[in-house]
Amino acid sequence: MTTGSLKRVSEQIDRRAVERVAKLARLELSDNELDEATTRLAGMLAHFADIDALDLDDVEPMTQPYELVNVMREDTPLDTLDHDEVLAAAPDATDGRFGVPPILGLEL
Amino acid sequence: MSGFRSAREIAAAVASRETTAVDVLTEHLGRIDEREAEVHAFNLVLRDEALQSARRIDERVAAGEELGPLAGVPIALKDNLCTRGIPTTCSSKILDGWRPPYDATVVSRLAEAGAVFVGKTNLDEFAMGSSTENSAFGPTRNPLDTTRVPGGSSGGSAAAVAAGFAAMSLGSDTGGSIRQPAALCGLVGVKPTYGAVSRLGLVAFASSLDQIGPFTHDVADAALLLEAMAGHDPGDSTSIPQPFPSLDESLNRGVAGLRIGRIVDLPTGADADVVASVDRAFEVLAAAGAEIVDVTIPAFTYGLTAYYLLAPAEASSNLARYDGVRFGSRVEAADTNSMYMATRGEGFGPEVKRRIMLGTYALSAGYYDAYYGKALKVRRLMAQDFAKAYESVDALITPASPSVAFPFGSKTSDPLAMYLCDTYTIPSNLIGHPAMSVPFGSGENDLPIGVQVLAPEMGEPTMFAVAAELERAAGGAHV
Numbered sequence: 001m002t003t004g005s006l007k008r009v010s011e012q013i014d015r016r017a018v019e020r021v022a023k024l025a026r027l028e029l030s031d032n033e034l035d036e037a038t039t040r041l042a043g044m045l046a047h048f049a050d051i052d053a054l055d056l057d058d059v060e061p062m063t064q065p066y067e068l069v070n071v072m073r074e075d076t077p078l079d080t081l082d083h084d085e086v087l088a089a090a091p092d093a094t095d096g097r098f099g100v101p102p103i104l105g106l107e108l
Numbered sequence: 109m110s111g112f113r114s115a116r117e118i119a120a121a122v123a124s125r126e127t128t129a130v131d132v133l134t135e136h137l138g139r140i141d142e143r144e145a146e147v148h149a150f151n152l153v154l155r156d157e158a159l160q161s162a163r164r165i166d167e168r169v170a171a172g173e174e175l176g177p178l179a180g181v182p183i184a185l186k187d188n189l190c191t192r193g194i195p196t197t198c199s200s201k202i203l204d205g206w207r208p209p210y211d212a213t214v215v216s217r218l219a220e221a222g223a224v225f226v227g228k229t230n231l232d233e234f235a236m237g238s239s240t241e242n243s244a245f246g247p248t249r250n251p252l253d254t255t256r257v258p259g260g261s262s263g264g265s266a267a268a269v270a271a272g273f274a275a276m277s278l279g280s281d282t283g284g285s286i287r288q289p290a291a292l293c294g295l296v297g298v299k300p301t302y303g304a305v306s307r308l309g310l311v312a313f314a315s316s317l318d319q320i321g322p323f324t325h326d327v328a329d330a331a332l333l334l335e336a337m338a339g340h341d342p343g344d345s346t347s348i349p350q351p352f353p354s355l356d357e358s359l360n361r362g363v364a365g366l367r368i369g370r371i372v373d374l375p376t377g378a379d380a381d382v383v384a385s386v387d388r389a390f391e392v393l394a395a396a397g398a399e400i401v402d403v404t405i406p407a408f409t410y411g412l413t414a415y416y417l418l419a420p421a422e423a424s425s426n427l428a429r430y431d432g433v434r435f436g437s438r439v440e441a442a443d444t445n446s447m448y449m450a451t452r453g454e455g456f457g458p459e460v461k462r463r464i465m466l467g468t469y470a471l472s473a474g475y476y477d478a479y480y481g482k483a484l485k486v487r488r489l490m491a492q493d494f495a496k497a498y499e500s501v502d503a504l505i506t507p508a509s510p511s512v513a514f515p516f517g518s519k520t521s522d523p524l525a526m527y528l529c530d531t532y533t534i535p536s537n538l539i540g541h542p543a544m545s546v547p548f549g550s551g552e553n554d555l556p557i558g559v560q561v562l563a564p565e566m567g568e569p570t571m572f573a574v575a576a577e578l579e580r581a582a583g584g585a586h587v
Contacts, residue, residue: 005478006478006479006482009475009478009479017469018465021465021468021469021472022465024468024472025424025452025464025465025468026428026431026445026448026449026452027449027452027453027456027461027464027465028449028450028452028453028454029453029461030453033458033461037461037462037465040462040523041465041466041469043524044416044466044523044524045469045479047413047524048413048416048417048479050409050410050413051410051413051414051482051483051486054410054485054486054489056482056485056486056489059485059488059489060485060488061481061484061485061487061488062484062485062487062488062491063316063484064316064346064540065302065303065316065491065538065539065540065541065565066302066303066346066540066565068345068346071345073342081209081210082209085209086209086434088207089206089207089208089209089434089435090433090434090435091432091433091435091436091437091438092438098433098434100433100444100447101440101441101442101443101444101446101447102442102443102444103443103444103445104443
């Protein structure tokens with residue numbers, strides 16, 4: 001795994017990059033919010049560049065506090081959540097299903 | 109020290125019919141009536157439900173039934189713990205009105221132990237913050253000085269106990285969200301070993317860092333509450349399958365023969381009053397028979413950076429589920445994608461958006477290695493450095509928070525200044541070790557200071573022994 005410099009990457013943050021990230025995160029942000037995010041993101045990432053000083057080439061990444069193994073249970077049926085109770089929490093439910101607007105027009 | 113009765117005293121008095129659970133609850137509800145408008149510890153007070161549970165406890169006492177260790181004890185729950193049929197908001201507009209279809213495992217376990225739930229407490233939205241100023245429903249005030257913050261993100265849970273609204277409470281701790289508010293409100297706060305307490309029904313912020321833990325007036329109550337909820341849960345695949353160690357022996361063990369580490373390369377930045385309290389803690393422990401040993405943990409300094417890359421990365425993934433489809437609020441739009449974007453843009457507050465953006469960026473193609481990948485390696489270094497330190501010590505002592513409770517608005521304009529509140533608490537979350545804050549001394553304006561005790565994985569018995577010794581020395585233990 002290559003480890004690039006955070007400092008260099010933080011210097012590349014501009015408004016266009018931030019707009020792209022907002023789209024990826026499915027967040028509608030106002031012009032002000034996008035401006036704020038651009039300044040803040042660059043500032044934070046520049047601050048986090050302190051780890052550029054570390055030699056991490058031979059270090060194994062650690063994703064969890066302990067090594068995880070697949071945890072299985074007996075394949076026996078258990079009680080599940082109540083269908084109506086779950087649907088009652090949804091903003092829109094029709095015919096026993098979650099209701100959503102048309103997916104056409106999806107723009108990525 | 110607080111003047112409030114301990115949970116142990118309450119449970120014993122209820123079981124022996126010296127008092128009733130209804131009377132105990134009424135006393136706490138009375139204090140809520142008096143001060144809640146000023147403190148705002150709760151998103152929701154469960155007056156009727158609590159009265160019903162208290163009555164049931166009293167009926168069971170009258171019937172001579174065997175009661176659990178928390179019988180009749182009023183407990184407050186952080187509002188990111190799922191309660192069936194009862195609103196659970198995470199102090200976010202996006203979950204306004206949501207009623208979970210199930211109880212968190214900790215909620216069921218405490219109910220089983222006889223707890224009476226008095227309410228759901230305020231927090232920084234989705235537990236992101238260190239002052240409870242980031243709540244969609246307004247800030248919580250520190251009951252010890254209402255011009256100051258209670259800390260966060262579990263500020264409501266800390267304030268509820270400090271104000272005597274509940275005898276104990278539950279919070280969640282992803283980077284210090286139990287220990288820092290405990291320090292700022294003069295309470296004991298524990299982040300257990302990762303996996304010691306089930307996370308089932310805790311609304312996820314950063315799954316590899318989150319743990320549920322107690323806020324109490326004293327160390328013995330913290331042990332009682334932790335033991336009541338710890339232990340394997342098949343519903344949480346990261347739950348540790350071994351039994352949780354007993355803490356009975358720890359409270360009166362003392363520290364004779366224990367080796368307690370002083371981290372000589374600890375990041376600076378703590379206020380002088382805090383540093384003085386920690387120094388005095390070392391003196392007290394040495395006088396009680398502990399050996400103080402100097403250790404180095406070079407990676408400690410890099411914890412903040414690793415955390416603020418990893419936690420937002422996990423959060424950006426976990427919070428993807430708030431899309432206006434299955435629960436919470438929705439902003440209608442012509443197509444699904446526009447609905448997602450509008451719902452999330454409207455429903456999340458500024459700090460949550462900031463962290464989703466940071467996390468999404470850290471995980472995006474081209475930057476993953478530079479940010480997320482690098483942070484994961486720093487996490488490994490942290491684990492290695494701590495493991496090395498624990499070869500020569502049994503526990504470590506640091507400040508819990510760099511300062512006493514700070515005034516409202518003093519850190520809100522600069523997120524980085526707020527993040528620095530977590531400097532001393534973050535490493536334990538990154539590596540899954542237990543840590544707790546115990547009140548020890550006071551500083552500026554006579555506000556409480558918390559000393560943090562850290563121990564290795566499942567090292568709670570040692571950690572509680574050290575905390576109990578500090579409490580005895582501070583004169584803070586309940587009788």
